[in-house]
Amino acid sequence: MSEAVPVPEAHADVEHHAAHHHGPPTSFIRKYIFSIDHKVIGIQYLLLALFSVFVGLIMSVLMRMNLTWPDHKWPLLGSLFKVGAPGGQMSPEFYLSLVTMHGTIMVFFVLTTAPQGGFGNYFLPIQIGAEDMAFPVLNMLSFWITFVGLVVLVSAIFVEGSAAFSVSINPNSAIAKWVAKYLEGGGSGTVGPIGGWTGYPTLSALGKIAGPGQGAGVTLWITSIAIFCVASLLGALNFITTLLNMRTRGMALMRMPLTCWSWFTTAILALLSFPVLLAGGILLLLDRHAGTSFFIPGGLVVSDKLLTSHAGGSPILWQHLFWFFGHPEVYIAILPGMGATSHILSTFARKPIFGYRAMVFAMFAIGLLGFFVWGHHMFISGMSPYSGMAFSVLTLSIGVPSAIKTFNWLGTLWGARIRFTVPMLFAIGFVSLFVAGGITGLVLGQTSLDLSMHDTYFVLGHFHLVMGVAAIFGMFAGMYFWFPKMFGRMMNQTLGYIHFWPTFIGVYAIFIPMHVMGLVGMPRRYASFAEYQFLTKTHPLVMLVTIAAIITAFTQLIFLFNFFWSIFKGPKASDNPWEATTLEWTTTTPPPHDNFGGKLPTVYRGAYEFAVPDAPDDYVMQTTPDATEANVAADGDGHTGQGSTGNGHDGHH
């Protein structure tokens, strides 16, 4: 962030561009905190995700420790969480609150923020040749609302357990009492909500009567998600408008980098799915606090007390609302990773992307089909078995565009001159993990097979590989790739390699064994497996997974160190250190406040022109004019008069 001080030209231009330009802010607050510069906001999102991912990671290690050594006492844990882990031994509700918070933090504040809000914010405007987002203030609001959502979520950890609360605030202080009163007492003796990230009612709707971890923590958890929905909506609107309206001269849709297509598709998914979750969240809050019964049926007897205050609701309604959001959310998490992977694979394969059009269509097909398959999370929920069948067939058909993407990644590598940079390793890792994780969807997507596999560790292995780890590999690839542009310095390559290899092997060692645990029948969200003899044979695997998880988690510290060290001490990066073709590499490193120094680039060709015969280098920038070649009829949406090579001509070679 060694960003430029205002240059005199910028001042001179202020009047002239007053309608469209905002000069670089000078105050610290406007520059780094409440900034409306998409680049700063992108970095803010990335830092928020970085904080969140380490919190989520620590939680996962704690969970593994509890599952593997259930009787061991961890003194440090005991002193940190007097109620959650008395004497250093985790209570089942502490474990479940870790399950809930790990899932919520990872899905919302890592997988949704970093790929889209982080990299998308920073690079979408630059890659299409715009000076900023269409609505810079909205962009700032979107980030800060997300930030508030995270604060509310984290506070949910502390309101439930009075002892945990006391770590930060003296429980007898006036503010603690006020907060406790406001949140109906809190202090139910756990360290957060324990409904899982899916928060199924009636468990999540009944309140404290349903047991520990169902009090104020759940209220804050829902509130946090509702806040997050609003932020994502604002972001999605901004992305769509920017991409449709602010592309520079010559940047036809079919010349855009695949990253832009992925952010665009993701934004559409977010725009259509988050409002549904927002509605669901509000209904759930009303059920909890306003006496409504959207999700609570009549005649319930909870903790041996007949509830007369509710009647007529349906717990399954929530599942429909939740998964109508929840399934597109999976693609919100993974699509930007697909975009980044395509982009980086092509760059370091030194080859055009194989089947550009097919990649774009596949992405849209995945996004579209993603809206019609939410019921595959609900085969055994009590939903009609006939709808289950329809959802099942649609689900397996998503495998087709996913397979197209895989073919095309392999096709891109075919005949390549691969450069094994760190971002390339992570992009290749993404392909491997995406296949490994995605393909078991063919098992889970069948109604018949879900009868046994539902809610077992098979599901955990499946979605962690595909939407968790693969998506995170996409982020790592993006981070190593774009870091020089963002911070003006290179990340250390050796540390990058040391980070990659154990992480890649580690995630396989963690998540493949989970599949076979699922075959044996291991149910997810269990605080302990000691009760069940049929799980005895999985114990060696439980141990293996935990050891792999601990090693993998510690490996991430290498990344953390590399990240912060390189910001200040890394070798200075040139404008185009990777010899890449897209617009972000045509501007200075790091880019100036208005991205291109007041002179917007003109685009002459598609995004992946590598290995062009007879060209002086093995790559041709999108901005390189092409005087010699006769103008080929314009491709894409056709409103470009410039000559074009590349994308849109698949299959003509």
Next chain:
Amino acid sequence: MGRVFGALLWLITILTVWMFVSKKWWLPPAITEHGPAYDRQFLVTIIIVGIAFAGAQIALGYMLWRYGARRDSSRGIYSHGNNRVEMLCTAVTAVVFITMALFGQRVWAQLHFHEAPPGSAQVHVVAQQFQWNFQYPGADNIFGRTDPAKIKDAELNFVGLDDADPAAKDDQVVTTLVMPAGRDVELTMTSKDVTHDIWVPELRFKQDVVPGMNIKVHFKPVKTGRFELACAELCGQLHYKMKSYLIVLPEADYDALLRLPQAQFQARITELNKQPLGLPGEQY
């Protein structure tokens, strides 16, 4: 580095395939009529999935091995794709996946698309935080009336049986699920409080038990034995302890059990629960 990475991918592929093929960790033996069909469908699917997985990883490894080693300054192939290959791959995948999706409905349809045959053994399931209650109709084969208002755990009336109903007099409510082998069993399931899920791996069956709904399911156990029964839907603090047992008896024993008066019924269940877990002779 390409060769190292390629070889690593192949090694990971081999180890992953081994985890499944070794069958050290596999589905437990099936005890229902639809079990073998389920296992067949699972096997076919996992083989197709395995081939696709291994194929993709091996191909990826090959690309890295083959195209990662070049040190000369020549350029890669200037190609933007190949529509014919693209179409072919898409068509093949679509056919395989959709076929698999259709075959994947058979067991489901067999279980869910028709009513339980007449004469099925009937059990009512009432789940609650963290206990399973199974209600049997008794000698009269008629379930007594229940009423949520009459539920009183302290008085051991877990399902709210209404004493005023004569049919309720001989109903039995226990925490163990007992079924006959060789006869269809219909479960009518509801929950008192939150959503639970009945899960016995050997049954190849799972169903959410939802408050406010009476969900009817049926299947046919064909092998006797005693098995662990778990809750598979997060239901609160002690979810992991919401355990019970499924006992599948020979048909005659089951009928005899249902005719027993209450005290002896309980004693018989206690006795049955002393047998080891698993199929006879195949304990786990």
